[in-house]
Every structure is written in C-alpha cells, then in structure tokens.
Amino acid sequence: MIRAVDIKKSFGDKEVLRGISSEFYKGKTNLIIGRSGAGKTVLLKILVGLFRPDEGAVWYENQCFFDLSKKETQQLRMKIGMLFQGGALFDSWNVEENIRFPLDMYTNLTLGEKKKRVAEVLEKVELSGVEPKYPSELSGGMQKRVGIARAIVLNPQYLFCDEPNSGLDPKTAIVIDKLIQDITRHYNITTVINTHDMNSVMEIGDNILLLKDGLVAWQGNKEQIITSNDDTILEFIFASPFLKRLRKKALGL
C-alpha cells in the first residue's frame, strides 16, 4: 500500500497540487483521473520520487520515501516499475537490451538466464520474438508493451503507469488494461494508473481518484462512480456519452 499525505506542489506561482491525501491499495488497480493539466503526471512523479513535493509525505507501507537513506532508496526503487507515456525506450538499444537493462544493472544472472527472463516478460505482453528489433521499428502500442515488459522484469511490488493507453486503438487499449490488471492481481502488487480513458475507468477502476483544482475531488470505485451524485463526478460523466448511457442503465432509467 502507498499513502500520500497532504502533498503540495507549485511550479513558480502556479499551485498544481494543493494538498493531496490518499491511499493506493495492494492488489488493486488504482486510477488517477482528471482533466488535462490537472496534475496527474506531477502526482505520479511525486509518488515515485522524481519530483520532491513542497510539503507532504509519501509512504510505502511503513517507510516514508523522503526519510530513506541512499541505500534504502535504491532498494525501494528496485521494487518500483514504471511505464511512461511514450514508452521511454533507449533508441540506440534493441528491445532485448532495453528490457535487460534493469537485470544487467541489479542482478547477477548469467546472460542465458537474463535472455530467458526477457523472453518470459515479452510473452506476457504478447510480443514474443521481437528481441532484436529497435524501438523505431515498433508501433507506438508495441513500444508501450515493451515499456510494460521492462517495468515488470524485476518483479516489482509497485507499478506506475502514466496513461498506458493514450494514443492506442481501442482494442490494443483493452489488451493493455487487461494485462496491467492481470499482473496486478496475479502478483498482488500496488498499481497506480493515470488515465483519460473512460473505458479503462469502467473496466479496471478498483479505486478511482478524481483530481480537480489541485485537490482530490472524489474517491471511490467504478460501481460508485457511475451512480454518484457528486457535482464534479456528474460533470465528468455528462462529458462522455458512453458514461451517460452506463449511468442511465445503472440507475435503471
């Protein structure tokens, strides 16, 4: 479980986060939603320690991220996998080298064992056999799946995904959602996902956090979101014909 306590962050005089407190549960897909510019990426980067908040703390189980020694931070980081919006693969390395990188860096496995592990995770993201290809030879969706493969290669306990299915076709988006959900359930890890995608919200929204004006405007699960009478949520739901229909159905209208 990850806990954010009263996180505040400004850039210049722009207050992006004004006091975010929330919990992200183990074995669940925790979603952060909100309009573009709401601060989803900033919050995610604070959770993984890429940005330091102006105020507040992030707890991993019973460890406060900012109180850790260098060594402890390193050990925690090895338990964190993250998928970035664009995949964030090294252009000059092929797929195998990209996925192998965390293994090269932090394990003492033999090359054969590493290759086997790479093949395993590639199979999990349904990309068997692309090891020798370079990122530029892959489609955006494939790059993201390679990104997921790299994120899970060290068997992380925490998985973070920044918009895992933006820019993907609906079918691939569902495949990726399902994949992330399966991994989360199967390995009982804490997963935090930023998303715009209403489909995802309704598919895998175990715990949903709505960011607005730098605060948590609403928190609940997918069953609750669709029948909620909260103003902010309604605004959100009425913006999407798909959610509007679902809401009508759920309320028996």
Add this chain to the structure above:
Amino acid sequence: MIGKLIYGLFFQLGQWVLWMNHAFSRPEKLKVYWRETVRQMNDLGVGSLPVVIIISVFFGAVTTVQFYYQISGTFVPNYYIGYIVRDMTIIELAPTFTCMLLAGKVGSNIATEIGGMRQKEIIDAMEVMGVNTAAFLVLPRLVAAVFMIPLLVILAAAISILGGYFASVWGHLFTSSEFLQGLHSFFIPYNVYIMLVKAVTFAFLLTTISAYQGYFVKSGSIELGRASTNAVVLSDVAILVADYIIAILMT
C-alpha cells in the same frame, strides 16, 4: 542586461560543478558502464575520423603555403617553414582546432542525444529504476572522449604535417629535403606533452559541458536546438579560455 548575463553564467557554472560532483560517483555496475563506454568510443572515434582527416590535411597545407608566402623574399631559410608548421601544429592547431571542431560535431551530438532522452522521459525512467543518471550518461562519454580525443589530436597533427609536406613539394615551393630538415630541427618533446595535456583538458570540457546542456534541457524542440547550440558555443569558449590558461602555465 550584462549583470543578468553574468549572474546566469555563474549560476550555470555552479550547477555544472554540483552536477559533475554528482556524476563522479562509483558506477552501480562496472560491466554495464564499460559496455556503454565501448559503444561511445566507437561512435566518437570512428565517427569523427573522416572529418578530422579532411580538415587536418587542408590545415597543414594552407598553413605551409601561407608561411611560404610570408617568408619568401626574406632571409629566413626555407627549412624554417617545416619547423614552424610542425610546432604550430603540435602546440596549437592540432589540439585546439581539432577540439573546437569536435565540439561542433561531438558536443552538439551529445547535447541532442541526452536532451532527447530527457524529453522522452528516458532519464526519468532510469531514475525510477534507481540509476544515477548523471553518472551513467556522463562517465562513459567522458572516458571515451578522454581516451579517443587525444588519439584523434595526434592523428590530426601527423596528417597536418603531412598536408604541409605535400603542399610544399607538389606546389614546388621548396624541396622536400628542406621541409624534412625543418621537421627535424629544434624538436622539443615537451611540446608534444603540452599537446596531450590540452587534448585531455579540452575533451573533458567539451563532453561535460555538452552533456550538462542536454541533461537540463526543457521540453520542446526549440529548447533542444538551443541546448545543442549552447553546447557548441560554451564548449568553444571554455576550450579557448583553457587554452590560454594552459599556455600561461606551461610555457
């Protein structure tokens, strides 16, 4: 305006020093760093070979022809040309000019490559994995440069002198024996040492400055272009300042 510029320069200098300090830490895994270093050596060395060779031939040739023009008709003997071309090449032209050339080629390359990694969140991705990205991005490039650039400079010096030789002999300015006699006269090995000190210093400056420019790039392709330009300009300025300091300290 000027005050702001100077403030900015000192701010950058301070940040650069702090960042270098962070980069100079023990590699997490030597093997991974070494693999990256070899790749960089290959890119840098092989990639820069053609341009260094072409520029050096002409540099030596032009210098020789110019000196001949200045000296002819005076009482200075022709063989002096070989001697002057040799020393100018070794002390000044080969190290300084080659490194300024490499700042344009390698420096802008480093800044754009690392800047691209920053913009595409590749650096963030490595940070999340727990990698010391400053070290991982700088040390292999630095080792590669400090090793390869002196070799390139030595090569540049040799080819420059060769260029001078061909220009004088083929141009029938004077005989090859005169040029060779010049090359053998008043040779001071210490000058070669100066050349190598310069090459190593300049290599250090141009890699770290360029990597620094790329590392702290902001988002957008305009910023990436600016980082690349800054890398070249600042490296060149740093090289010239260092050149001056070394000249004072060592001669």
